[in-house]
Amino acid sequence: MTGIDDPRASGTEGYNFAYLDEATKRMIRRAILKAVAIPGHQIPFGAREMPLPYGWGTGGIQVTAAILGPADVLKVIDQGADDTTNAISIRRFFTRVAGVATTESTAEASIIQTRHRIPEKALREDQVIVYQVPQPEPLSKLEPRRAETERLHALADYGLMHVRLYEDIARLGHIAKAYDYPVMVNGRYLMSPSPIPAFDNPKMDRMPALQLFGAGREKRIYAIPPYTPVRSLDFEDHPFRPIRAPHACALCGSTESYLDEVLTDDAGGRMFVCSDTDYCGERQVAVAQEAAE
Amino acid sequence: MTPLSPGFADPVLDAQACFRAVLEAMSRPGRVVVAGAALRPPAPLCRAAAAVLLTLADADTPLWSDAGANAEAWLRFHCGAAFVTAPDHAAFVLATGTPPALDALQPGSEEQPQRGATLVVQVASLGAGHGWRLTGPGIEHEHRLAVTGAPGGFLAAWAMNRARFPRGVDVVLCAEDRLAALPRTVAIQEG
Ligand SMILES: [Zn+2]
Numbered sequence: 001m002t003g004i005d006d007p008r009a010s011g012t013e014g015y016n017f018a019y020l021d022e023a024t025k026r027m028i029r030r031a032i033l034k035a036v037a038i039p040g041h042q043i044p045f046g047a048r049e050m051p052l053p054y055g056w057g058t059g060g061i062q063v064t065a066a067i068l069g070p071a072d073v074l075k076v077i078d079q080g081a082d083d084t085t086n087a088i089s090i091r092r093f094f095t096r097v098a099g100v101a102t103t104e105s106t107a108e109a110s111i112i113q114t115r116h117r118i119p120e121k122a123l124r125e126d127q128v129i130v131y132q133v134p135q136p137e138p139l140s141k142l143e144p145r146r147a148e149t150e151r152l153h154a155l156a157d158y159g160l161m162h163v164r165l166y167e168d169i170a171r172l173g174h175i176a177k178a179y180d181y182p183v184m185v186n187g188r189y190l191m192s193p194s195p196i197p198a199f200d201n202p203k204m205d206r207m208p209a210l211q212l213f214g215a216g217r218e219k220r221i222y223a224i225p226p227y228t229p230v231r232s233l234d235f236e237d238h239p240f241r242p243i244r245a246p247h248a249c250a251l252c253g254s255t256e257s258y259l260d261e262v263l264t265d266d267a268g269g270r271m272f273v274c275s276d277t278d279y280c281g282e283r284q285v286a287v288a289q290e291a292a293e
Numbered sequence: 294m295t296p297l298s299p300g301f302a303d304p305v306l307d308a309q310a311c312f313r314a315v316l317e318a319m320s321r322p323g324r325v326v327v328a329g330a331a332l333r334p335p336a337p338l339c340r341a342a343a344a345v346l347l348t349l350a351d352a353d354t355p356l357w358s359d360a361g362a363n364a365e366a367w368l369r370f371h372c373g374a375a376f377v378t379a380p381d382h383a384a385f386v387l388a389t390g391t392p393p394a395l396d397a398l399q400p401g402s403e404e405q406p407q408r409g410a411t412l413v414v415q416v417a418s419l420g421a422g423h424g425w426r427l428t429g430p431g432i433e434h435e436h437r438l439a440v441t442g443a444p445g446g447f448l449a450a451w452a453m454n455r456a457r458f459p460r461g462v463d464v465v466l467c468a469e470d471r472l473a474a475l476p477r478t479v480a481i482q483e484g
Binding site: 026035224225226228 | 306409411459
């Protein structure tokens with residue numbers, strides 16, 4: 001963990017605190033508040049150019065920049081890992097422009113910006129999770145016209161998505177969506193959970209932490225307030241089932257976490273390990289301590 | 294004319310702290326948070342309402358107010374607020390006295406419900422632990438919120454506001470340096 005420096009003294013020359021100018025922050029803050037008031041509804045916002053390319057989470061970065069203060073402790077994960085280039089770049093960016101403390105520990109963080117995972121450790125009321133979203137519109141592949149998807153959301157007409165999922169069942173016997181599996185928020189709005197594995201969807205349901213979503217290229221913000229019902233779309237005869245690889249983690253032995261399959265050598269050797277590196281590391285320490293006692 | 298009292302001592306960090314307080318309040322309806330404790334806005338503007346507007350209002354957000362010339366001059370100076378005379382044209386509605394009826398404010402459309410107004414209304418006091426019973430998104434079981442000096446007939450008007458979801462008005466109740474929020478999703482029953 002880095003220390004909290006005075007934000008104005010820690011390399012922010014030429015930048016406002018947290019990079020964005022105050023008018024942009026106000027505009028994003030107003031969008032966030034309306035997003036919280038209308039759970040699951042996408043709010044357009046005037047996204048700004050950021051000093052990182054699209055695909056690097058510029059939507060999530062703008063949401064984080066609009067909420068972040070000097071007392072926050074920021075964790076950034078990419079596919080569950082704190083040590084990828086993307087996660088490190090975003091952490092460095094906020095250290096530079098806001099002098100904010102960072103951590104790899106889920107428990108120590110007050111704000112968690114994430115790409116493609118929800119941490120294994122249950123989040124608390126005093127935490128906010130910010131998702132990076134490439135495509136906020138769950139109907140985009142079924143209805144490319146923006147005006148038409150807005151109309152469908154207004155009518156809560158989600159028949160297109162039900163048909164799409166039911167076609168999977170008819171063809172394959174199950175719903176083939178392993179990522180970005182659509183959810184209903186508070187029984188009203190169909191929402192993209194971002195490309196997290198469907199395994200993570202149940203963590204969104206009645207989560208004590210506030211969940212915010214930022215899409216930079218598509219210029220949309222949406223939110224799920226704490227303790228809000230989030231249901232993965234399914235059918236009575238084909239209930240939603242979160243799927244994980246049927247293995248234990250090769251490093252910590254967890255049989256509950258979401259696993260990544262990694263190659264171990266050139267000869268095709270492979271193993272399954274936790275995708276959440278903080279969770280896995282903590283468990284490895286705990287297992288080693290137990291063995292030593 | 295007396296000189297204007299200052300706005301936020303640190304416009305950047307004080308606005309951030311106030312925004313997080315409002316975000317907490319909107320995310321957990323009925324929870325009472327502190328905002329603007331160090332402000333000295335002109336009467337009849339209370340500190341929390343002043344802080345909310347300094348944080349969120351600017352030239353892009355039409356503002357309707359009943360707070361009178363001194364308060365409006367202060368808001369115009371510190372946040373560049375653009376005042377309008379018709380409440381239904383306002384993004385923010387500031388009521389220090391009896392507010393306009395909820396159904397007289399901008400509710401947004403079915404496609405763009407985010408255009409629904411935010412009503413910032415001053416009440417006599419806010420307390421937690423007893424009073425109204427709040428349920429809905431942001432609330433695990435039930436939040437209690439004690440409001441004295443709420444506008445007459447507010448709960449009946451609120452039920453109608455809630456019934457037109459996703460259209461509707463969101464409310465921030467302010468008293469001294471305390472505030473609580475009522476997003477349009479929240480259900481309120483008499484305590
Ligand atoms: Zn592991």
